[in-house]
Amino acid sequence: MEKTFDVIVIGSGISGGWAAKEFCEKGMKTLVLERGRDVKHLEDYPTALKNPWDFEHRNRMPHQVREANPIVSRCYAFGEATEHFFLKDTEHPYIQEKPFDWIRGYQVGGKSLLWARQVQRWSKYDFEMPARDGFGGEWPITYDDIANWYSHVEKFVGISGNKDGLETLPDGEFLPPWEMNAVEQHIQSAIKENYKDRYPIIGRCAHLTEPKEVHLEQGRGQCQARNLCERGCPFGGYFSSNSSTIPWAEKTGNLTLQPDSVVHSIIYDETQRKAKGVRVINRLTKETTEYFARVIFLNASTLNSNLILLNSKSDRFPNGLGNDSGLLGKYIAFHNYRGEISATYKGYEDTYYFGRRPTAVMLPNFRNVYRHDMPFKGGYQIHFTATRKSWQRGIASDQFGADFKESISKPGDWSIYMMAQAETVPKEKSHVRLSDTAVDEWGIPQLITSVDYDENDELLLQDFFKQGSDMLKKAGCENISTRDTGQAPGLDIHEMGGVRMGPDPETSLLNKWNQLHACNNVFVTDGACMSSTGSHNPSLTFMALTARAANFAVDEMKKGEL
Amino acid sequence: MKRRTALSNLSLIAGGSTLLPHLMLSGCETKEHPYALFDIGDTELLNDIAETIIPETNGSPGAKAANVGDFIQRYVTDCFSPIDQKVLLDGLAKLKTEMETKFGKTFTSLSPDQKTDVVRGLEVQRAENPQNAGPGAPPHFYHHLKSTILFGYFTSEQGATTALRYVPVPGEQKGIIPYNGEKAWAL
Numbered sequence: 131m132e133k134t135f136d137v138i139v140i141g142s143g144i145s146g147g148w149a150a151k152e153f154c155e156k157g158m159k160t161l162v163l164e165r166g167r168d169v170k171h172l173e174d175y176p177t178a179l180k181n182p183w184d185f186e187h188r189n190r191m192p193h194q195v196r197e198a199n200p201i202v203s204r205c206y207a208f209g210e211a212t213e214h215f216f217l218k219d220t221e222h223p224y225i226q227e228k229p230f231d232w233i234r235g236y237q238v239g240g241k242s243l244l245w246a247r248q249v250q251r252w253s254k255y256d257f258e259m260p261a262r263d264g265f266g267g268e269w270p271i272t273y274d275d276i277a278n279w280y281s282h283v284e285k286f287v288g289i290s291g292n293k294d295g296l297e298t299l300p301d302g303e304f305l306p307p308w309e310m311n312a313v314e315q316h317i318q319s320a321i322k323e324n325y326k327d328r329y330p331i332i333g334r335c336a337h338l339t340e341p342k343e344v345h346l347e348q349g350r351g352q353c354q355a356r357n358l359c360e361r362g363c364p365f366g367g368y369f370s371s372n373s374s375t376i377p378w379a380e381k382t383g384n385l386t387l388q389p390d391s392v393v394h395s396i397i398y399d400e401t402q403r404k405a406k407g408v409r410v411i412n413r414l415t416k417e418t419t420e421y422f423a424r425v426i427f428l429n430a431s432t433l434n435s436n437l438i439l440l441n442s443k444s445d446r447f448p449n450g451l452g453n454d455s456g457l458l459g460k461y462i463a464f465h466n467y468r469g470e471i472s473a474t475y476k477g478y479e480d481t482y483y484f485g486r487r488p489t490a491v492m493l494p495n496f497r498n499v500y501r502h503d504m505p506f507k508g509g510y511q512i513h514f515t516a517t518r519k520s521w522q523r524g525i526a527s528d529q530f531g532a533d534f535k536e537s538i539s540k541p542g543d544w545s546i547y548m549m550a551q552a553e554t555v556p557k558e559k560s561h562v563r564l565s566d567t568a569v570d571e572w573g574i575p576q577l578i579t580s581v582d583y584d585e586n587d588e589l590l591l592q593d594f595f596k597q598g599s600d601m602l603k604k605a606g607c608e609n610i611s612t613r614d615t616g617q618a619p620g621l622d623i624h625e626m627g628g629v630r631m632g633p634d635p636e637t638s639l640l641n642k643w644n645q646l647h648a649c650n651n652v653f654v655t656d657g658a659c660m661s662s663t664g665s666h667n668p669s670l671t672f673m674a675l676t677a678r679a680a681n682f683a684v685d686e687m688k689k690g691e692l
Numbered sequence: 693m694k695r696r697t698a699l700s701n702l703s704l705i706a707g708g709s710t711l712l713p714h715l716m717l718s719g720c721e722t723k724e725h726p727y728a729l730f731d732i733g734d735t736e737l738l739n740d741i742a743e744t745i746i747p748e749t750n751g752s753p754g755a756k757a758a759n760v761g762d763f764i765q766r767y768v769t770d771c772f773s774p775i776d777q778k779v780l781l782d783g784l785a786k787l788k789t790e791m792e793t794k795f796g797k798t799f800t801s802l803s804p805d806q807k808t809d810v811v812r813g814l815e816v817q818r819a820e821n822p823q824n825a826g827p828g829a830p831p832h833f834y835h836h837l838k839s840t841i842l843f844g845y846f847t848s849e850q851g852a853t854t855a856l857r858y859v860p861v862p863g864e865q866k867g868i869i870p871y872n873g874e875k876a877w878a879l
Binding site for chain 1: 744745746747749752754763766767770771772773774808811812815818819835838839842843844846847848849852855856858859860861862863864865866867868869870871872873874875876877878879
């Protein structure tokens, strides 16, 4: 097999798929390395069309599996229908110095098969807030640097949404939006009436509500509102690397996709003073092979990208590739998902809904937006849904028999579920590092996670509980009850940072084009590059940064700069 | 679960005396009962309790037709924690003994009114069970039983497609449609 390429992309998930697409379209011979097995769109979705009763335990996991895999079992999407797309705890161990639920999908497509598909653009405030308010890292780019790349990505991915005209959540290139139900509309109105700074919208998500030519060309069709997405979609209704970017890249003839390839490290050439390739261990045979390229894109997912750089040691970089600042692996942050509020609503019993909507109502962040005026740093985005109660209300009932069956077979009263997706402050002490002693099956050092909540998270959580409850109260909701899930960082599956972007090589690893300051033919464009977490969903930003960096790299390669 | 492990669990849970009839019974059968924690007669018992809670109604088969009794044994065997298994199995054993003592026959042989009375009694026991006696206090066995019956029934083909409206591929979504007393969506 050919060992030399124009570009090597490490990882085939949501950002790696984008790197592959952009490079292959521009004529670059591209090798995509994926540590897991291959998953082909449609062919490898064994559960996609199964009914609930087709699963031995109706999609719940056996006790022994949950006992043996406590981390992945805590993920809401892990069940009999999806377990083949999740890494089991024992398959790639890591060391939790502090509790961290690291949820992983090791296969072609990575977690893009499993993601929750919510795609909000970051606003200028999300990018400016850290430097303005003195937390996290200063972003070397502004909203204007990325706006066109958001558009570029959105058009290809296919995103449903409403043009809401909000400064705090910029509009994008939208397909028709999903609809709110009667109670959600009622709560939306109540919040708008009572708060000048709060404007709930229907969530924006990567689903083809009305496919365009570019989506049909990808072989994808309209979302059927099944909401069984994590099994892989037989209609190509949602965006994944498998359904979209990877087959698109393959069609150019420039892609070499190589599964079962665990990247050990990036090889640094001391004389050329740049990276020259990648050292790969075959997942199954454990055989080592080296591949070479002019440019390397690191898209292995946040923590694994950190791990690979930390393990890429050379005379020039004894502490990990590009790690002159000593900050590699530090300033890891995530989204705080601990806050939940439930409530009930009386009324609108004469309305119902149809189809299973793959999004929720979203209230963009309204805290610390224009100035830092709260006792905490950062903000939070609220998600909420209203649904009519199901047969499950029958469990607590003291009734049984024919009338009982009849009653619980009908939709019950409305209930409301609300949650916060809260920004967390990246801190130097929140870090990952390599173990000196423990190695994995491939002889690669195990990762140690040392990431935790802090006082800021508690203040922000209390603010959400107060504000969320007040808003629901003003909307006439009852039985309002708050709950701290107490979950560990990581279960949000929004881990970010460790190889952060920034204007200053003393305090960051990557420049404004996602190049390592100290080794400019290595780019990191997955979650590891994030200078702060913002409060809106991050995947769209990973994709836009990747497309932007890839196109920059192509230009530089053509100019002979890379 | 390996049969030997299951048997040793059972002897810990229920004691040797209840183990004996089970072994005798399974020894006589040519086909072994697939759920080692349960007796072969439990499928019928569980189906009959389930049918009392979710009976056949107009145009909709009940829990027995959906064979919820079989599902409960599979689900309890594979998905319950050992603690919850013990609560359920102890409760079931106690119920069987009570039927013998009180009626001199099995639950299955009772009249419909008697079955209703027994289940009503279980509802009362559950309501009186001091679930909030302390942190981690186990729920009454009937709570586990009822929740598994409802789960098993409404996710079965019979339950999802006749008691509820099952639309595997909606094709579209509507935020608001009028509601006039129809059945709920299954998913």
